[in-house]
Amino acid sequence: MGDDSYEPVYSDSELGMDKKISRRDFLDGMAVAAGAMAVSGCAAGEWGGIHDKVVEPPDGWSNAGRGNSSYPPAMTGLRGSTNPALRIPHELRDGIFWNGDRQITATGEHYDLVVVGAGISGLSAAYFYRQAHPNARILILDNHDDFGGHARRNEFHPNGGLIVGYGGSQSIEAPSVWSPVAKKLLADLGIEVKKFDKYYDQGFNGRWKLNDSVFMTNDLFARDHLVVMKEDKLTAGSFKNAPMPAEAKAAFLKLQDKPDDYMPGLSEAAKKAKLVELTYREYLRDYARMPGEVLDFLQTFTSDEWGFGIDAFGAIDSWASGYPGFDGLKLNASKPYKYCGPTIQIQWNADDPYIYHFPDGNNGICKLIVGKLIPGTGAPATMEQEPLARIDYSKLDVPGNPVRLRLNAPCVRVRHKGGDVGAKTVDVDFYRDGKVYGCTAGGVVMACYNTMVPYLVQDLPSEQKQALFYGTKLPIIYAMVQLRDWRAWERLKIYHTRFTSGDWCVAELDYPVSMGGYKFSKDPGQPILVHMIRMATAPGYRNPRGGVGPGRRELFNRPFERYERTLRDQLTRLLAAGGFDPAKDIQAITVNRWGHGYALEYGRPWATFWPDGPLPSVVGRRKYGRVTIANSDSQNRAYADAAVDAAWRAVQELEASSKP
Template structure:
């Protein structure tokens, strides 16, 4: 997808309804980036992220202030709308630390008087799982979980809407329990301990919904690549000659694509199975399609966003070897052996090699359901659910998350600013944890710390880490993404067009889809096209044009944070109007609410060929970066270089085991000077 401001709406602001109020609409801007301002030099000795990540070269300077966090009641964040996710207040202190200016003033350290057996930095799935595992092994432990956001869950975020008093539940990030049959024993046990029985989703997820309403997958071919906007509706999840014949794609390109999809040839004749695979290891998907399958430019453009929503970047950076393993178009004719995982495929593809689970294991609020159930186990009196069936309608009382006297406390709006062993001595039994709250820096002490935050932030919080470890942590910079939830008055236009999902070939947003049809625990999904519904839209903000996706992360992230909510809203309305207009959709009256979940640090970047030449033999930056340091260990999905809930849970388990003095074999094998 585009990583810049090049998208130009087709419809006027009036036609899009930009002059109409939607529920709690607000036009306050997101963070703007001051062009040309360089990172403060020398403020962070040994923390020159630009040297290793190549992305931090501008100082954030929001002219409209740091207070905007969306609209609605901050006492109950899930129902807030507007620009959410990583909000301006949540990013202020981390960016000051990154830019080397936070400690430049006279920052007094105020003793909080608190001591904990464990402090966890980060309240996402990995952080909450760390607290859970530690508490399970140490039932009398006192635990504090800190987070810079106003809501828990990290990217596993709940979005609520209330059209005419009806509750609609959506998700702002981490979607589903994907392929649970191949989860690790520890991750499976956590689900079981929380009472999550995935087989119940066989009933809760309406697997006949699309069939009953005759809804199909589709591709929206955009007017900047083709003569006109055109909706190509699939049949049985496959494009056909009939669906493409009026698209404006040239007959030769149509024939080439259909050949690639339906009956690809052997584009590497004369090579053995092993030789073909090694060739694919060194190619991007786009290069394979261009240089071996000989696809015309129209087909390459048509497929550019094919991988965007799943992997975070387009076919110009995604590897051909993983495209083959994912059964994307163009490889069947190679007749490659897929009886066992191929060593050069990415980690998730290898883990899920033989998995055949349906994509149905989804709480209405996505994996925020896992987080709420963990809180239900750890913190009494919050209103958190105790069973999976209670989860959808359970309403958290956020004022009860951080209560003195509770064994486990969750403290939001409290970014960690420094973690250091007492006296700077790695052998100390005490770790000082400084955090920022209500304009002041406070210090608590801990016997142990798990850093479950973005791993690229860890070197700013722990400046005494070994240099090699800092470099490993910086390398894991996350992919920028935006998940928007759009509340519609009805879904009649989708029913008229017979679609439930579309991929845009270009534009600001790469996907628009009806929410997943899950009804459980007293919550009911929309039963009729005239009822309100949520639409999920995805924008992968990694800038295109880089065969190494890391090159597109910085430009994409800067553009993401520079945008006001108004611009997200305008392009979102425009693409929905173009997609659904022929079905009678009117964005001015049919869109009733918008929540834009902005994640500058979104998907953990999964290692893959051809760009990650160190994969799989190593040394792996994630393994170097996550080594224990004294009484501090490192979790988060970053440390597993996989953007999945099970990876976040596995990281938590490993980090807690390391605190308990049980080092892994890999830890012993990776020296860190």
């Protein structure tokens, strides 16, 4: 995953590449400049210099997809971070935006708060500030054509109906261990997570006898082969006809079911200390002595959840996560180990099922916040109304409203009045329709990517800028594929598969959620969405940050046909034995491109500063006068609760700075 070596097995005609589909949403040959600052989000000198030119993409900077731009969730073409959304940030990054004569047109607008970024964190910050100041005037700016950040809604309309999917942030994960602040936000929005016990069809897979699976790919093994689990576990029966040597099969099953103590003679403390120094792959190779076939079989085991493979994921976190191979060590797991990653520590005793999911993922949270902030937009008032609620985007930025959400308006500069960090007013400049406009604010919350903040708040201390640059996000692609039916999945008895290699690491049936008037597919003859995941961080780097630049370069430079071709090919390789015909069965595709996707979570062995510090996220999020920072990067956790917690902290810091 993360390279361009994938070779399709089927021909274009077999894959239906010549067939018209109702929605072909692909990246059209994005050829963004590929230097270090462009692809890594790092300061000049770490992986190269700053650009002086932004390369024109083949499909043009104006291409934001096709369809009615007044309702972005139903647009076709490139979604996620579209070309227009990228252009101005990239010009700022390359130091060329302010070249020439840039006139700033004063809007005359003054706001108590300006929020830069309309994702979960930015919307939450606006909500928290409005709670504390009911009469406050707030402006939210975003460079994208839709709100929600990575929490995006994808709509499909088969046969005049409606299927809703998600283009990014999936679920309310482990709500039992959310902070009191984050739990209260859910309650304020009317989100009762216990209701998902009914809304999420937890018996769906059992009723249709669907299983988890692994697809062994022919570049690593003798042939393609689908390994179907039994009760979500691999068995000898699963491997019966698998193209893997008998000794490798036996080694894996022993590793999974009854592993030895692979660190004999070491005390518990010494074992844990040694795991801190190893990646999962190193532990399996050097201590468990797994054969190469087992290492290849497991390489993508961590890709979906963490954004990179077992060659970069830590052994200590693999033990804590219950991954195969550690039971024989007999380690005490009664409490978190200090060197485990932050999310693992937070969720240590959580036992929540993975069911807390709106049909459009965490865009549901965003829509409910919008409803609280801006009445009259068509936003839902209750969680049950959310799936069918249709936002009127023309009502998001209405003069006279106390809260305004301004899309397609990238912030280009934030500076205290007169350059005095002690000033009580902040100048905020933004770009729209070819011009730069200026407004003022009593305070600003930067809820954009960490790596953009130094370009916008240019007088930040150097140490803080460097820490912000460290928070480069992991590149990902989320594709939603509308199928005519899911008979092939039912015949093969699978609902999810992990590919051992290839462009896409996961293909899975969408989550079976029915709520309000929205109904999930009832039987295999009905249309359904398939979620496909591509983690673009390049493999082969012990520190995952090293794979971000090459992975992002490849992601941005690849022509759109290649996304379609590899997606169709991997689905066909997976499902052909079940009667799947891509030319007939694929009805629509949406590709959500996130060059800056998951917030990078700290973990050993690569993050040697974890947990004792100093942590780049903590240094980077320092308050700067009346400017504070809120985003999941600032918490170094790619989770909705992290975004909410960051928003609360940023607003509290603003409140403190306002007190005499």
